[in-house]
Amino acid sequence: MKAALFSAVPYGGQASEGWPVPADLYADETAQRSYSAAIERFRLADETGWDWVTVAEHHYSPFSLTPNPMLLAGALTQVVRRARIAVLGPTVPMLNPVRVAEEFAMLDVMSGGRIVAGLMRGTPNEYVTYNVNPQESRERFQEALQLIRKAWTEPQPFGWQGRHYEFRSLSIWPRPVQKPHPPLYMSGSSPESGQYAGENHIGIGFAVTTLPLATKAIGVYRAAARGAGWEPTPDDIIYRCGLHIADSDEKANNDLTSGPPRGRFSISNPALESAVAGTSYYGRDFEAQRNRVARLPTIKDAVDNGQVLFGGPNSVFQQILKIRDLIGAGILDLVLITQDDDKARRAVELFAGKVLPRLREME
Amino acid sequence: MNFAEHFVEADGFRIRYLEAGQGEPLIWFHGGGGLQLNRLHALLAEKRRVIAFEAPGFGVSPVNERTRSMEELAGTMGAAIAALGIERYAVMGISFGGKLALWTAILNPERVAAAVLLAPAAIRPQNTRPPMDPAQLRAMLYAHPERVPPMPAPDPEQMKKSMGFAMRVIGPDRDTAFEARFGTAKMPILVVLGTADRLIPPEMGRFYRQLLPNCHVLMVYDAAHAVDVERPEAVFAAVDDFLKRQDKFIVRAGQSALFP
Numbered sequence: 001m002k003a004a005l006f007s008a009v010p011y012g013g014q015a016s017e018g019w020p021v022p023a024d025l026y027a028d029e030t031a032q033r034s035y036s037a038a039i040e041r042f043r044l045a046d047e048t049g050w051d052w053v054t055v056a057e058h059h060y061s062p063f064s065l066t067p068n069p070m071l072l073a074g075a076l077t078q079v080v081r082r083a084r085i086a087v088l089g090p091t092v093p094m095l096n097p098v099r100v101a102e103e104f105a106m107l108d109v110m111s112g113g114r115i116v117a118g119l120m121r122g123t124p125n126e127y128v129t130y131n132v133n134p135q136e137s138r139e140r141f142q143e144a145l146q147l148i149r150k151a152w153t154e155p156q157p158f159g160w161q162g163r164h165y166e167f168r169s170l171s172i173w174p175r176p177v178q179k180p181h182p183p184l185y186m187s188g189s190s191p192e193s194g195q196y197a198g199e200n201h202i203g204i205g206f207a208v209t210t211l212p213l214a215t216k217a218i219g220v221y222r223a224a225a226r227g228a229g230w231e232p233t234p235d236d237i238i239y240r241c242g243l244h245i246a247d248s249d250e251k252a253n254n255d256l257t258s259g260p261p262r263g264r265f266s267i268s269n270p271a272l273e274s275a276v277a278g279t280s281y282y283g284r285d286f287e288a289q290r291n292r293v294a295r296l297p298t299i300k301d302a303v304d305n306g307q308v309l310f311g312g313p314n315s316v317f318q319q320i321l322k323i324r325d326l327i328g329a330g331i332l333d334l335v336l337i338t339q340d341d342d343k344a345r346r347a348v349e350l351f352a353g354k355v356l357p358r359l360r361e362m363e
Numbered sequence: 364m365n366f367a368e369h370f371v372e373a374d375g376f377r378i379r380y381l382e383a384g385q386g387e388p389l390i391w392f393h394g395g396g397g398l399q400l401n402r403l404h405a406l407l408a409e410k411r412r413v414i415a416f417e418a419p420g421f422g423v424s425p426v427n428e429r430t431r432s433m434e435e436l437a438g439t440m441g442a443a444i445a446a447l448g449i450e451r452y453a454v455m456g457i458s459f460g461g462k463l464a465l466w467t468a469i470l471n472p473e474r475v476a477a478a479v480l481l482a483p484a485a486i487r488p489q490n491t492r493p494p495m496d497p498a499q500l501r502a503m504l505y506a507h508p509e510r511v512p513p514m515p516a517p518d519p520e521q522m523k524k525s526m527g528f529a530m531r532v533i534g535p536d537r538d539t540a541f542e543a544r545f546g547t548a549k550m551p552i553l554v555v556l557g558t559a560d561r562l563i564p565p566e567m568g569r570f571y572r573q574l575l576p577n578c579h580v581l582m583v584y585d586a587a588h589a590v591d592v593e594r595p596e597a598v599f600a601a602v603d604d605f606l607k608r609q610d611k612f613i614v615r616a617g618q619s620a621l622f623p
Contacts, residue, residue, distance in 0.1 A: 156569040159581040159613070161555075161581055161582065
């Protein structure tokens, strides 16, 4: 198994509530320090042997200072020397897909072929950010994905007459180093997404989910893949969850007395959330999909549900085995839930020293 | 838009054609299944004079044992166009008709102003043949068969005659003697391919782009081989713009401001 260190690059200071979050408490220095801390953490992960580092796109919130994760990934190509750099990912339906293809190609060249391309639909609130209709999100996503793949692989200039996108002549430079293109993943939380990923031979990622929901979703994915004539391997499946690891279970418990902190997205703006939910954004598994975003678990519930890995190295390893057995995931994408710099650094080192070697042995 | 049926005598054949619209002439060549008009033709005929030929050997015409090749068939069709008194025109065709349109452009470079090739069968992946079974054929023609209303089953005898003729004259998957002449077709040519076409996959576009001196390739998303039937508005928008502005169609024109 492989492990990735994910950071949304949270703003490390006080901020107002809601979404979009007002900038009234914003401090320049705090923001600069937040980027430095995140980059430093990624550098440490690279040095200590983590397989990937991961960035993602979110807007208008102190939860994440990477409205364009491609920019951070660009910086990381010069700092992270060995690990793969995963962008999981740009929120494709809101962006120019040609630009997304170009940026991934740039990153792949700049990193010497170490880019992992996740294409995402984004959380519901993102649809307000660039004024894109959430009702068309899935269709736009699917078309953009096909266009991006063509832009990477088609050697001659071509035009695109889509349903949502129209281009008369495109021929991207540079070209991705990895052939035919960087490893491709999409979110597979909803049955519609799992179905599409399976049918189109695309890797799948689970985030903000629970083991029971992911177990159900992975079944859809595997069945669709089988129908399309291929069998997903562990490397096709990414499972993202929280992580707090300390030298022992007891120390971990002392570090964190409350539940994992929550992001401030759609759930911070009930009017927005219900407006988006009123479109077909969540697909046919509507209630389950909304609940997985809305739940505020205790740490024990979060561990039981596979939302967080928590404890000393051995406990964390046992929790990983459960995820592997139920989901068949080969890549863990882990977000540190402690806000404390020293504890976070210790967690990165401890996971690399005590857990990663045991994950390698499983291969 | 009502298409009127006519016949023209040319090269020893009595050739059926359907015509509608006024303005710049646009010649249409059908695919291997024969002449069937759809919404794309109606849209085109609102803007120009559309003449849709039924090639000898298809549809109501008798069995054609005389024509031996696509080049000969293009010669016959060129004579039919001339017999109508049309001196300069655009030519457009799908699949079998796409190859016929390209031959027509190559044989009549001074008359053909522009060519539009939809899912052209001029360059094909090795050993791909359209299935003869109607259900399989339907699955091959459409990315979304469920969205396309069922069409009247073609007369089996007519179908056998047409497909037999098409297969006899279509030529090899890669026709090197033909391709060697692509360089002489200097008029603007638009090649339109469905992203879900398994008969003429979109990857075929790159060959036209390499071999034709003035070629644009356009991929139509979420359409299979019958790109005209599946996405007529999308195909029409691009083709109409191309026929009007030719090479300049790559530059966006018109108003885009939301509230000018």
